[in-house]
Amino acid sequence: MTDAAELLDLTRKLLAAHPPATTDRADFLKARFDAGLAWVHFPEGLGGLGAPRSLQAVVDAELAAAGAPDNDPRRIGIGLGMAAPTILKYGSQEVKERFLRPLWTGEEVWCQLFSEPGAGSDLAALGTRAVRDEDSGDWIVDGQKVWTSSAHVARWAILIARTDPDLPKHRGITYFVCDMTDPGVEVRPLRQITGEAEFNEVFLTGVRIPDAHRLGEVGEGWKVAQTTLNNERVAIGGMRLPREGGMIGPVSRTWRERPELRTHDLHQRLLTLWVEAEVSRLAGERLRQQLVAGQPGPEGSAMKLAFARLNQEISGLEVELRGEEGLLYDDWTMRRPELVDFTGRDAGYRYLRSKGNSIEGGTTEVLLNIVAERVLGLPSEPRNDKDVAWKDLAR
Secondary structure, X not given: OOOHHHHHHHHHHHHHHOOOOOOOHHHHHHHHHHOOXXXXXXXXXXXXXXXXXXXXXXXXXXXXXXXXXXXXXXXXXXXXXXXXXXXXXXXXXXXXXXXXXXXHHOOOOEEEEOOXXXXXXXXXXXXXXXXXXXXXXXXXXXXXXXXXXXXXXXXXXXXXXXXXXXXXXXXXXXXXXXXXXXXXXXXXXXXXXXXXXXXXXXXXXXXXXXXXXXXXXXXXXXXXXXXXXXXXXXXXXXXXXXXXXXXXXXXXXHHHHOHHHXXXXXXHHHHHHHHHHHHHHHHHHHHHHHHOOOOOOOHHHHHHHHXXXXXXXXXXXXXXXXXXXXXXXXXXXXXXXXXXXXXXXXXXXXXXXXXXXXXXXXXXXXXXXXXXXXHOOOOOOOOOOOOOEHHHOOO
């Protein structure tokens, strides 16, 4: 299946059989998945048709024009952008068939159990343990994770845990799918500077994971995690936006609608940031075109770096532009939202929330190293712990 005309015909047949105006939203999404029109580059039977990734735009445009519902990608972004490509590459056929459909339709929300209090930037130093139960073959997991977006609404999680402390830190890790409804999983909110708690800390006590829910080989979890992390940075930094989409949109509208707030200095800064935002948007388009040829590489780290810096600088400019109004904040109520809404809140929220952009999805410092070493080919930093068993590392 490589022809745009055939895909268009299949899309129109889907619309004819399931008219969006009269079909239940969930039923429509399930029918779309079963027709292979969810992500057309996935294999047949798993939401795709084995078609070129570039042809997804043909399907999306036709469905949007017909008023068809989407799967609310912002709410299920971790599942779509991180869990799905990892499951597709490393999951068994049974795992793919079990998880991909409800993941894409949004019936099951996913979260990511990677970072820990002592292993954030140095993720490979993680200490959450997974020990094999010799009788059942299951894995028993104990530990703590932190900064977990959507853990309070997630049904499943992608999890990395240490399975062999006698090996160096990158080699003794295994990757699992964790059931967030297990009685050993405790989710606690982390209230942020915005007043909300979209992040959480997660405590794992005797959580039992069947070996069938392992992704990749035992001890190869770091390699599997690279698929997740590369896709995560593309998902965060390379999202598709229209011109003046994202953070540059609100400040541009304020500039046009409130001429009394303008100054020459703010004008020059806005012009600079507008151009940089447009350059970043077009670079994201090019990155997505490159994905057609294969898996995302370290280039996604550069996009995520630009995303964080631009968001913080643009939101800071917006607060300055609004003057005294920029110091106001709409609501400090403690909430546990399902998604981050940058454009639906006021300037104060955007300014505060964007501070987290340089931490989540890989800290700026770590991503600068990745770009330096894997994109520019500069020498790696000396790593004295590379061949030391994890259990012997100073903590």
